[in-house]
Amino acid sequence: MTSAPPQIPAGVDLADELSALTVPYPAVPELLQLADRLTDEQRATVLQGRDFLAGEFGNLGYLNLAEKVPIPADGSVFGRLGYVLMFVSALPAVREFHRERGIDDAQSRLILSDLGRHASVYQTRYGINGFAEPSWMELHFTGKIYQLGRLQYERGLASAEVAEAATAAGLPLDQGQPVLSLHIPRYQGPLSAVAVDESIDRAREFFTEHFPEERYPVAICTSWLLDPQLAEHLGAQANIPQFASRFQLVGEPTVDRTSALEFTFDQPDLPLEQLPQRSRLERAVVQVLRCGGSWHSATGWFAWYQEA
Ligand SMILES: CC(C)(COP(=O)(O)OP(=O)(O)OC[C@H]1O[C@@H](n2cnc3c(N)ncnc32)[C@H](O)[C@@H]1OP(=O)(O)O)[C@@H](O)C(=O)NCCC(=O)NCCS
Structure with missing residues (x-):
């Protein structure tokens, strides 16, 4: 038995x-x-x-x-x-x-x-x-999220704001309809354009094969990486601003100090003056906060299906 x-x-x-x-x-x-x-x-x-x-x-x-x-x-x-x-x-x-x-x-x-x-x-x-x-x-x-190469993809639902923006741009989308939400995991290497392109290609195939009944008119991303200020500090050609430039922003970025600190530093709770200043990003995150500025989180979208 x-x-x-x-x-x-x-x-x-x-x-x-x-x-x-x-x-x-x-x-x-x-x-x-x-x-x-x-x-x-x-x-x-x-x-x-x-x-x-x-x-x-x-x-x-x-x-x-x-x-x-x-x-x-x-x-x-x-x-x-x-x-x-x-x-x-x-x-x-x-x-x-x-x-x-x-x-x-x-x-x-x-x-x-x-x-x-x-x-x-x-x-x-x-x-x-x-x-x-x-x-x-x-x-x-x-069963909502999968990792394909550099990025993770969450089967999510369109917010009213995203639905309105996509529909206005000619991609009819209702609030609550499925969308794919992109996430950028740590410890997975640089966010190079090649890695992102390869990941998106794989994801297009993956979701068509494994979730054929779901249609995702747009991909979205809500992240501190979409803060337009990052391009000013890192230069428009750096990987992060290049990644952000794939998305059309919706609404206004919202103040978000925590994400910039948490995703840049291993120990984000240290006082600003004790945070390491090795890279351009580390220096920018600290400099903006020390000067009384803010970091933000923003949401953007792009069309998921390519025209034939
Ligand atoms: C997203 C990520 C992969 C981008 O890294 P990247 O491809 O190197 O980015 P860039 O090429 O734009 O980097 C520009 C500069 O910032 C530095 N930088 C980028 N990400 C950094 C990080 N997390 N910590 C410290 N420095 C970082 C780079 O070293 C470079 O500076 P340098 O030229 O002085 O060396 C990286 O920031 C990361 O792993 N972040 C954690 C995950 C995350 O933020 N997810 C989003 C959650 S909403």
């Missing part, structure tokens, strides 16, 4: 899964210990999150896992690593979804390993094991 699989992986099975997700090795012993010592309440929370995610495949809206199934970041081991156990428990459902969509194991592993990327960011920033991005990883564990 075979026994039922454990509801929350533990022991070597958990270690294997964490390794496939590229969770940094120093976090593994703490996670194994946590899985062995979960209280009934913690176990219920992990399973509640797993079941919540399982019910949201097909929902392209924002799920807000952090609010639906909160794990307070109280500095405890469970507060730092509880969501990692939740996502590991949710692996069978997302793998099944990928299989049903014909997405191969290598591609499936690649996108899910973003969990390890964010555990590494936490480790670098705070010097301890942890993970603080449940509302980001909910995209991965409900």
Whole structure:
């Protein structure tokens, strides 16, 4: 007689899964210990999150896992690593979804390993094991986001602002219709035009093959990399402004100090005068803030389908 699989992986099975997700090795012993010592309440929370995610495949809206199934970041081991156990428990459902969509194991592993990327960011920033991005990883564990080369692509929904701008430009688009939202992961090399072109070509094929019933009139991006000020500081030919120039901006950029600091510096909480000043970007981010200026986040779009 075979026994039922454990509801929350533990022991070597958990270690294997964490390794496939590229969770940094120093976090593994703490996670194994946590899985062995979960209280009934913690176990219920992990399973509640797993079941919540399982019910949201097909929902392209924002799920807000952090609010639906909160794990307070109280500095405890469970507060730092509880969501990692939740996502590991949710692996069978997302793998099944990928299989049903014909997405191969290598591609499936690649996108899910973003969990390890964010555990590494936490480790670098705070010097301890942890993970603080449940509302980001909910995209991965409900089959919404994929990594093709340099960029990641999220199956998302058009905002009113984007729908209005695209429609006015001759691409009819309703609010709430599917769009592809582009994301630029860390640790994936320069944002060169060649890498971006190759990625977009691959993504056009990928989504046509695996999500043939979905049509995305436009690709969008909401990012600090689209702040028009960056071209002034880096020069229009640098990779970041070149990437931004692919998009037509909608609305006004909104003030966003956090993104510029977080994505430029490993330890963004240091006082400005202690931040490293090695590259043009590092110098620009600090200089603008020291002079009382602001950094921004902006949204832009371009037509996803090429004319025949
Ligand atoms: C997006 C990214 C790949 C661009 O890097 P890139 O291709 O080197 O960009 P550019 O060629 O435009 O860089 C121009 C200058 O800024 C520097 N620079 C770019 N990104 C940097 C970063 N994250 N940290 C420090 N310096 C950076 C470059 O070294 C170069 O300066 P230099 O000539 O003095 O060496 C890089 O910024 C990155 O990995 N960012 C983190 C991910 C991110 O921001 N995602 C968006 C989330 S919304």
